[in-house]
Amino acid sequence: MAEVARGAVEVTVEPVWERSKLLGPREPARTEFPIEEFLSLNKDFVPYTEVVEKVVREYFHVKDEWLDRFKTFLQEKSGLSFTTFEALGAVLWQARVKASKIPRDEEVKFAYAVNIRRVVKPQLPAGYWGNGCVPMYVKTTAGDLIEKPIWETAELIKKSKRNVSDEYVHSFIDYQELNYKKGINAGRSVGAFTDWRHLGHSTVDFGWGGPVTVLPLSRNLLGSVEPCFFLPYSEASQGKKDGFKVLLYLRVNAVASFREEMEKFGNMAYV
Incomplete structure (x- = not known):
């Protein structure tokens, strides 16, 4: 679309839909x-209407x-190397669950x-323009998540990627087909995480340069x-980049405690 807006007669990549054929x-x-193992069936539970407390960004x-x-530090403790998503995801998940004061025996999901x-x-x-992703889940209890070493949480996230396969994708699609009317959900204490840093949002040019900022429109996710x-810095920040931005949604009563947990991370209190 950006190429057409800039005056291109032909697009670089021919768009493809055929969703029912490719991912039906x-x-x-x-x-x-x-x-x-990860999903439940309950028509009476609608996750996006369950929160009664105010949620803030x-x-x-x-x-x-x-x-x-x-x-x-994680590699020294575990002998494993971790991606930024695995490492920081573990910190954010643990901090949020701790700040939210979720009961110890309650199941929580990443x-x-x-x-x-x-x-x-x-x-x-290459030109398929539908969503090319499916959800993956990590689960444990709130008590285990808070009390176990942070590198074990990162390892849980890392190991979950082993489930990603052609069969997982088609089983997920077929599960939706078989159970959609029964009310599919992942449960209550679900924290959703997504990495937008490499999707290309920050470089799209409709004719007046790249975006000033990149933000999601909805807070309903997975x-x-x-x-x-995990958000990219825009082209407007070129030359000033050091790391990246994180945007989270938190219940108001968890914000102060969450900030304290993230200060520990910034001060490397784990080390």
Whole structure:
């Protein structure tokens, strides 16, 4: 669309839809991956209407130095290397659950979107313009999440990626087909996390340069009303980049405690 707006006669990548053919349910629909381990059926539970407390937006800046030191610390403790998403996701998830004072025995979930464009067989064509992702889940109890070492939380997130496969994707699609009318949800204490830093939002040019900022329009994501977005700096920030922005939604009564937890991260209190 940006190419057309700038006057292009032809687009670089030919758009492809064919959603029912590329990502439609199988015949017959079947779930060979145990999707029900993460999802529930309950028509009476609508996650986006469950929150009664006011939810507010919180922004904070994550410096490259903090991340580098923290990932080195995690590797020393666990013997594993972690991506920025895995490492920072563990910190944010733990901090939010702790600040929200969720009962120790309650199940909590870390939900995130995984790119399936090269996972499905055959791969999605370059011009497919529908969503090329499905949710993945990590689950534990609030007590275990808060009390276990932070590197074990990062490892849970890392290990969950092993579930991403062609069968997982098609089982997820077929589960929707088989159970949509029964009320599919991921439960109550779901924290949704998504990384927008590499999607290209910050470089799209409709003819007057890149965007000044990049922000989500909705706070409903993957069954959570308290999502977290890793956001890119815009082209307007060129030359001033150090790390990236994080946008979270938090219940008002959890904000002060959450800020304290993030100060510990900034001061490298884990190390």
